[in-house]
Amino acid sequence: MAALLRIEGLSIRFGGLQALEDFSLAAPAGSITALIGPNGAGKTTAINCVSGVIAPDSGAVDFDGEAVLGLPGHKLARLGLTRTFQNLQVFGLMNVRENVMVGLHADSHGGFSAAMLRLPFLRRQEAAIRERADEMLALFGLEELAGQPAGELAYGDQKRLELARALAARPKMMLLDEPVAGLNPAETEQLGELIVKIKDQGIGVVLVEHDMALVMRISDQVAVLSGGKLIAQGPPDRIQQNPEVIRTYLGGGEEFGLLA
Amino acid sequence: MTSSGKRFYAGLLALAVLLALLPLAVSNPYYLNVFNVVALNVMVVTGLNLLIGYAGHISLGHAAFFGLGAYISGILTGSYGWEPWLTLIFAAAVVALVATIIGVPTLRLKGNYLVMATLGFNLIVSVLMVQLDDITGGPSGYSGIPPLSLFGHAIATDQSFYWLAWGLVLVGLGLARNLVHSRVGRGLKALHESPLAAAASGVPIEAYKVKVFVVSAVYASVAGSLYAHYYGIITPATFDIFKSVELVTMCIIGGMGSLWGGLFGAALITPLPQLLAVVEEYKDIIFGGILLVLLIFLPQGVVGWLEGKRMRPGGRAF
Numbered sequence: 373m374a375a376l377l378r379i380e381g382l383s384i385r386f387g388g389l390q391a392l393e394d395f396s397l398a399a400p401a402g403s404i405t406a407l408i409g410p411n412g413a414g415k416t417t418a419i420n421c422v423s424g425v426i427a428p429d430s431g432a433v434d435f436d437g438e439a440v441l442g443l444p445g446h447k448l449a450r451l452g453l454t455r456t457f458q459n460l461q462v463f464g465l466m467n468v469r470e471n472v473m474v475g476l477h478a479d480s481h482g483g484f485s486a487a488m489l490r491l492p493f494l495r496r497q498e499a500a501i502r503e504r505a506d507e508m509l510a511l512f513g514l515e516e517l518a519g520q521p522a523g524e525l526a527y528g529d530q531k532r533l534e535l536a537r538a539l540a541a542r543p544k545m546m547l548l549d550e551p552v553a554g555l556n557p558a559e560t561e562q563l564g565e566l567i568v569k570i571k572d573q574g575i576g577v578v579l580v581e582h583d584m585a586l587v588m589r590i591s592d593q594v595a596v597l598s599g600g601k602l603i604a605q606g607p608p609d610r611i612q613q614n615p616e617v618i619r620t621y622l623g624g625g626e627e628f629g630l631l632a
Numbered sequence: 633m634t635s636s637g638k639r640f641y642a643g644l645l646a647l648a649v650l651l652a653l654l655p656l657a658v659s660n661p662y663y664l665n666v667f668n669v670v671a672l673n674v675m676v677v678t679g680l681n682l683l684i685g686y687a688g689h690i691s692l693g694h695a696a697f698f699g700l701g702a703y704i705s706g707i708l709t710g711s712y713g714w715e716p717w718l719t720l721i722f723a724a725a726v727v728a729l730v731a732t733i734i735g736v737p738t739l740r741l742k743g744n745y746l747v748m749a750t751l752g753f754n755l756i757v758s759v760l761m762v763q764l765d766d767i768t769g770g771p772s773g774y775s776g777i778p779p780l781s782l783f784g785h786a787i788a789t790d791q792s793f794y795w796l797a798w799g800l801v802l803v804g805l806g807l808a809r810n811l812v813h814s815r816v817g818r819g820l821k822a823l824h825e826s827p828l829a830a831a832a833s834g835v836p837i838e839a840y841k842v843k844v845f846v847v848s849a850v851y852a853s854v855a856g857s858l859y860a861h862y863y864g865i866i867t868p869a870t871f872d873i874f875k876s877v878e879l880v881t882m883c884i885i886g887g888m889g890s891l892w893g894g895l896f897g898a899a900l901i902t903p904l905p906q907l908l909a910v911v912e913e914y915k916d917i918i919f920g921g922i923l924l925v926l927l928i929f930l931p932q933g934v935v936g937w938l939e940g941k942r943m944r945p946g947g948r949a950f
Binding site for chain 2: 445448450482483501
């Protein structure tokens, strides 16, 4: 399958730390590409480089046939690349529905003057935005909470809300940074199913995650980062057998039990 | 229309009725003058509130935009015979350009650099108003500004200006409300809370910050032009940094992020110096003190606080 997102030779250095070294990855549409590795391996750094939050020292990123490195976040969203955040970034003072409506910014038009004059096309668009937002809320089981300030939601609900916001504008690809971190097993299961549903719509998913059981269950492809370097890549069953991956996790003394 | 939309327009209608009845009860031109100054302040504060309350950036230079509007309108109509209404629009365009030039470099930076930049800008404008005395009339001010006219009638009395100013305030409130309740307004609130997530959702955060700053400066400029034609004379002291602090105080006392709050704040603060002589003398200290106390004890402002008591936060939109 042709890659929707192609990362080539990404390198970045934070002071004395080589956070990423010549990192390359190709992620296709309609498929879940997991990015795993011990803490500090450079997973979030990679996502941040791709999504325009930080600028790498060198490398290239192609999305949907376009060079996108250095583009600001809102342009990427317009091109169909959205993301969620490891540390929650919901708009706490806005209500749940409004949060999802913000997510539809990438899929709507009209600037300051049109908004101030409340032009007819904006009114029609606003109705469509609301309808789409409610559709998302229903999909993520948040419809009952629509009018609540997002900041007052339970942690698990906020996690789902972020996902709903990132999906609202019908992206081609979503970068999910630890979507199930801090969730209980039932919630993790549920969110995993939602991620598979997203993939089934033909959307590409890049999943950064520590929950190995989930990663191995839903991913089509797994890439393993360690110390900023890609050390292995392949289907989940092969990655679980990969001696270098096992050594990395054993050496780190974490999560080996989940791998087995 | 949403229920909050109905509530807003009902409120606007109630305000319009109240404003229409007021001159019947108050015929003393002195009081009408106070109401007129309130109207101009409400106009500036409405714009400022879009910047402070929604986008989360503070400007200490809005008195300068107010002053630029006044001086550009005053001088071009007074010395060069320009048409007042066209000049008002021209002044607003010049102010928009100036705000863009200030906003583009400072709003790009993380942190509130806009405060420092606008403060410096206000100081510069104040100095220029005094020093360019060939053009501006210097410290004693610029006089001989003609009144505005509408359909062949000069807006020369307190009463006629009252109708004009408050009419424009209602229009300004309506436009601001539309903006707040649009995708752009949502984007502004979003970038205030989390610039990162707003950008990832497709909000062009840099552009929005600059544009809302420009819009708020234009509100101030229009109010300034009206001020110049109303009084016929303008002096630099009216537009100094203390006026900027006063405007921010009005904005915060009513409630950041609430357009009614801006109206309330302006209505409360404007008459204070006139009502209490002691306030006149120490007003800068008093406004500073009010600002300090509010930010510590009532950061959501009076209207925000009342709304919070009435219903769950976030349950209402405006």
